[in-house]
Amino acid sequence: MRFIDEVKIDVRAGNGGAGSRSFRREKYIPKGGPDGGNGGRGGHVILEASRDKNTLQELYLRKHLFAEHGKSGAGRKMHGRMGADIVVQVPVGTVVKDEHGAQLFDLTEHGQKVTLAHGGEGGMGNINFVSSTNRAPKYAQPGTEGEASDCFLELKSMADVGLVGLPNAGKSTFISRVSNARPKIADYPFTTLAPSLGQVFMDDGDGFVVADIPGLIGGAHEGKGLGHRFLKHIERTRVLLHLVDVLHPDGQSITDQVHEIESELKGYGDSVWRKERYLVLNKLDILSAEDRQQALAEARQLNPDCYMISAVTGEGVQVLLYDLYATVKKVQAAVHAESVGALDEVSD
Ligand SMILES: Nc1nc2c(ncn2[C@@H]2O[C@H](COP(=O)(O)OP(=O)(O)OP(=O)(O)O)[C@@H](O)[C@H]2O)c(=O)[nH]1
Numbered sequence: 084m085r086f087i088d089e090v091k092i093d094v095r096a097g098n099g100g101a102g103s104r105s106f107r108r109e110k111y112i113p114k115g116g117p118d119g120g121n122g123g124r125g126g127h128v129i130l131e132a133s134r135d136k137n138t139l140q141e142l143y144l145r146k147h148l149f150a151e152h153g154k155s156g157a158g159r160k161m162h163g164r165m166g167a168d169i170v171v172q173v174p175v176g177t178v179v180k181d182e183h184g185a186q187l188f189d190l191t192e193h194g195q196k197v198t199l200a201h202g203g204e205g206g207m208g209n210i211n212f213v214s215s216t217n218r219a220p221k222y223a224q225p226g227t228e229g230e231a232s233d234c235f236l237e238l239k240s241m242a243d244v245g246l247v248g249l250p251n252a253g254k255s256t257f258i259s260r261v262s263n264a265r266p267k268i269a270d271y272p273f274t275t276l277a278p279s280l281g282q283v284f285m286d287d288g289d290g291f292v293v294a295d296i297p298g299l300i301g302g303a304h305e306g307k308g309l310g311h312r313f314l315k316h317i318e319r320t321r322v323l324l325h326l327v328d329v330l331h332p333d334g335q336s337i338t339d340q341v342h343e344i345e346s347e348l349k350g351y352g353d354s355v356w357r358k359e360r361y362l363v364l365n366k367l368d369i370l371s372a373e374d375r376q377q378a379l380a381e382a383r384q385l386n387p388d389c390y391m392i393s394a395v396t397g398e399g400v401q402v403l404l405y406d407l408y409a410t411v412k413k414v415q416a417a418v419h420a421e422s423v424g425a426l427d428e429v430s431d
């Protein structure tokens with residue numbers, strides 16, 4: 084099944100029902116007054132963010148979201164029924180854009196709801212237009228039309244830490260070890276075909292979310308391998324964790340592997356390239372003590388703070404998690420301070 088993270092949808096809210104133009108007609112009451120009720124409001128089209136969803140697959144299959152029209156009012160002051168709203172669940176991290184590409188909404192929290200198209204108002208029945216000069220109005224309002232538009236939905240996953248690396252580096256093994264995510268793991272490249280998110284639970288009862296994305300290769304930004312389109316799922320992360328195989332099967336050196344990924348991150352743009360990055364050597368269990376020292380020395384040339392772990396045995400993983408968690412919190416606090424500062428400026 085293809086992973087769907089972009090869809091165009093046709094959204095139409097329901098029209099409002101017409102107000103009724105009606106007069107009371109009963110035996111023995113020759114001249115009954117106006118009694119036309121109001122039309123009902125048309126249904127809205129609403130999106131709701133849910134952490135239980137992780138793709139836009141459902142909307143890809145559905146494409147048209149048409150809400151019900153409101154019913155017309157009727158005699159005896161009867162109001163028309165409201166058209167039913169359509170509420171569609173989408174993954175947290177879904178961004179809504181209009182047909183020109185301008186952002187309308189960003190659904191970042193579980194349970195957050197936004198109305199894409201408002202239902203038309205029901206028209207007023209003639210009962211509303213009675214006045215001292217007109218005791219029997221023959222006029223009733225029509226309902227208004229529901230809003231309609233084309234919208235583009237794009238999923239940009241919400242995670243704190245994004246895993247990047249060449250295929251087979253052990254990204255999925257790592258996320259399975261540290262979080263509740265269970266992506267497929269295998270000893271061939273491009274095992275992971277779609278991003279997945281995992282929650283890491285720390286001792287303080289809190290934790291952070293990690294995103295596993297498909298492996299990148301040189302030329303990904305030109306469409307090689309699975310391309311770089313999945314990098315948008317780590318655009319919103321606070322930190323990147325770059326995982327490197329200490330013993331690449333093709334004999335590629337650590338330095339070359341790191342450069343290959345770095346040039347792809349750079350090629351994608353600043354939204355990814357400017358992020359704080361952890362360099363982590365993986366699969367240390369397959370190296371002798373001497374080779375470990377050598378690998379570490381090579382990696383330190385690239386980043387003096389690099390880590391060395393085994394996603395399989397768990398060696399070195401706890402220390403890495405504590406440090407990552409501290410960085411996530413630090414960046415979170417900085418972003419918070421920045422947004423509070425911006426708010427202060429607005430209120431000044
Ligand atoms: N010895 C050893 N093998 C590992 C370690 N981590 C991962 N592997 C193996 O490396 C292979 C690839 O692991 P994955 O976790 O699927 O790698 P990936 O980076 O998610 O790969 P793609 O999804 O293809 O990009 C599997 O055979 C894993 O068992 C490790 O720490 N030590």
Ligand SMILES: [Mg+2]
Nearest residue numbers: 254255274275
């Ligand atoms: Mg994988």
